[in-house]
Every structure is written in structure tokens, then in C-alpha cells.
Amino acid sequence: MSRIAATFSALKAQGRKALIPYVTAGFPFADITPELMHGMVRAGADVIELGVPFSDPSADGPVIQKSGERALSLGIGTTQVLAMVREFRQTDAATPVVLMGYANPVERYDLLHGKDAFIRDAASAGVDGVLVVDYPPEECVDFAARLREHGMDLIFLLAPTSTDERMAQVEKVASGYVYYVSLKGVTGAGTLDTQAVEAMLPRIRRHVSVPVGVGFGIRDAQTARAVGRVADAVVIGSRIIQLIEDQPRDRVVATAGAFLADIRAALDS
Numbered sequence: 187m188s189r190i191a192a193t194f195s196a197l198k199a200q201g202r203k204a205l206i207p208y209v210t211a212g213f214p215f216a217d218i219t220p221e222l223m224h225g226m227v228r229a230g231a232d233v234i235e236l237g238v239p240f241s242d243p244s245a246d247g248p249v250i251q252k253s254g255e256r257a258l259s260l261g262i263g264t265t266q267v268l269a270m271v272r273e274f275r276q277t278d279a280a281t282p283v284v285l286m287g288y289a290n291p292v293e294r295y296d297l298l299h300g301k302d303a304f305i306r307d308a309a310s311a312g313v314d315g316v317l318v319v320d321y322p323p324e325e326c327v328d329f330a331a332r333l334r335e336h337g338m339d340l341i342f343l344l345a346p347t348s349t350d351e352r353m354a355q356v357e358k359v360a361s362g363y364v365y366y367v368s369l370k371g372v373t374g375a376g377t378l379d380t381q382a383v384e385a386m387l388p389r390i391r392r393h394v395s396v397p398v399g400v401g402f403g404i405r406d407a408q409t410a411r412a413v414g415r416v417a418d419a420v421v422i423g424s425r426i427i428q429l430i431e432d433q434p435r436d437r438v439v440a441t442a443g444a445f446l447a448d449i450r451a452a453l454d455s
Contacts, residue, residue, distance in 0.1 A: 189314045190282040190339050190362040193232055194397045194418065201345075203414040203453050204363075206399055208235040208286065208423030208447055210253040211270055212262030215435050220273040222430075225394035225439035227281050230450030235317070235421065238267050239286030242429035245319045245343075245367075249424045252429065257428045262293045264304070268311040275312035284315035284341060284362075292318060302332060315362045317341040323355040330359040343367050344390060346382070363397040365421060366390060367402075380412040407452035414453045422449065 187195070188314065197204055207226050207314065213221050223234050238258040271283050286337055295304040308316065315338055321329065323342055330340040339362030344353060346368070355362060368383050383400055400413045401421030410420045429445055430438045 187338050188282075188337055188362060189280070193282050194363065197232060198418075202388050203449055204397070204399065204415065204419035205230055205233040205410075205446065205453060206233045206284075206401075206419050206421045207231050207402070207426055207429075207442070208237060209426060209442070210237040210239060210250060210257050212239060213253040213269040213427070214256065214431050214433070214438060216257070216260040216262060216266075216437065218438055219270045222440075222442060223270075223274045223281075224441050225279065225443045226446055227445040229282070229446035231446060233282045233284060233314075233419070234356075235284045235286045235423070236267065236271065236381060237423075237428060238264055238285055238291050240288045240289075240291055243288060243319075245398060247424060248432075249427050252415050253427045264291045268307055268313070269314055271308075271311040282362075283312065283315040284317055284339075285313055286317040287319070289318055289320045289436050292316075298334060305332050305336055305338070309338055315339040316342070319343065319366065323352070323359050326359050330361070334361065339363075341365060346386065348390075350389075350393060353390060360396055361396065363396035363399050363419060364390070364394055366398055366400045366403045366417070368400050380409065383413060384410055384416045407448045410449045411452040411455065420449070420453060422446075426433075434455070 209222060211250045239254040239262050243254055286325055290303050333340050341362050342364050343358045344366045377398035399419030399421045400417040404410050404413060404420055405423050405425045413420050426442055429441050433441050
């Protein structure tokens with residue numbers, strides 16, 4: 187059982203929902219990410235999604251795009267992201283870490299370091315899952331199998347526009363959890379319609395057996411609690427990025443932690 191599957195299993199046994207914060211690696215300061223990850227765990231995070239900076243993030247809105255640009259300007263690439271996970275793992279062997287990003291950095295890493303180097307080095311660093319936004323499920327059978335051989339899960343996005351056929355394709359290769367994008371559009375766009383999410387979740391579960399996390403548009407404790415009533419996990423990214431982007435270095439971890447602690451309390455209430 188992967189670390190992600192074990193985490194969801196334990197939470198289900200406790201009657202609790204997973205809190206999954208997203209942060210861009212190397213933002214807002216190049217060396218702060220492992221410290222920030224630990225702070226988020228202390229505040230109640232169950233899984234951490236770590237964004238791999240990329241110059242053309244097609245699914246991301248302006249907030250996360252800007253964070254990625256800043257991280258890239260600070261010299262953060264896939265090699266540095268894996269080093270951050272390795273540092274985090276020195277004192278946290280339990281919290282699952284998912285790398286979220288795009289095909290280009292993964293394939294460039296293999297181009298520079300050899301076939302399957304990304305999978306090998308991600309596993310060695312302590313990564314538990316990979317979400318590659320622009321990898322369609324029908325082209326990922328081999329990639330998913332190689333990840334599983336190294337104890338890692340391949341996670342996919344589903345959207346309001348996903349067809350039953352697409353969900354069935356995802357079910358064939360997905361593990362860990364699926365990430366339901368609750369809004370049409372990019373990250374940080376619009377206001378989440380919790381009733382629409384509630385209506386969609388049973389349809390997803392008819393096709394997909396792994397836990398379902400919901401993200402895009404969750405910005406406060408009230409919305410997180412409403413989503414948590416029907417989903418297995420709540421994913422929050424853009425709001426965290428907004429809160430920490432202008433903080434001095436010594437306030438970044440505390441600011442993110444205070445926000446997540448409120449979300450955790452709401453999910454557990």
C-alpha cells in the first residue's frame with residue numbers, strides 16, 4: 187500500500203477528510219519550501235501537493251502562474267524540487283508528497299539524466315505521487331505501471347466536463363486519489379458552487395474507485411467544510427499563494443499555518 191493510500195485509509199477509519207494544501211516549490215523564497223511543508227503538516231495537512239515551476243502552466247491562473255515565474259527566476263527546477271522533498275523527508279517519513287506539474291519538466295529531466303531518471307530520482311527523494319496535468323490517461327499506462335513499481339501513485343484531474351468514458355479511462359490507471367477540478371477554467375478562477383460539486387461526486391464515484399479530492403475555488407473554512415461533507419479531500423492552492431506572496435520570510439510559515447489550522451478545524455467540526 188502506498189503512503190497516500192495508507193493515509194486515506196487511516197483518515198476514513200477516523201471519519202475524517204484529507205486536507206491537501208498546494209504550494210509552488212521555491213516560492214516565495216528559494217530555500218523556504220521544506221520549512222513551509224513542515225509548518226503545513228503541523229497545521230493539519232495530510233498530503234502536500236508541491237508545484238514544479240514551469241514557464242507555460244496552462245491549467246493555472248494568474249496567482250499560481252506568478253508564483254511559478256518567481257520560483258523560476260530564483261533558479262528552481264525539477265532537480266531543486268527533488269532536493270526539497272529529500273530535505274523534508276529527513277524529519278518527516280509519514281506525510282505523502284505529490285509533485286504537480288507538466289509533461290515538459292518531467293521529459294526534460296529524463297532527457298538530461300537518462301530514461302526513467304525522473305521516476306527513479308523522485309522515488310529516491312521520497313515522492314509519493316505525481317500529477318502531470320497534460321498527460322492523458324490513455325497514454326499513461328506504462329508510466330503509471332513504472333511509478334507503481336517504485337511505490338508512487340499517478341493522480342489525474344477530472345473536471346465538470348469529464349465524460350463517463352474519460353472517467354473510465356482514468357480508473358484504469360489512477361491510484362492514490364483523483365483531483366476533481368470543481369470549476370471550468372484555471373486555478374483561482376470564480377466561486378465554487380458546492381451544490382454542483384455535491385451533484386457531481388456520485389457520478390465520479392460510479393466510475394472511479396480511489397478517493398476523490400476537490401479543489402479550484404476553495405478559499406475559506408466555510409467552503410472547505412461544505413466540500414468536505416461530500417468529498418474525501420479538500421485541495422487548496424491559490425489562496426495559500428496569495429496569503430504568503432508578500433509576507434516577509436519570517437512570517438510565511440506562520441501565515442500559511444494559521445490559515446490551514448482554520449481549515450482543519452472546519453473539516454473536523
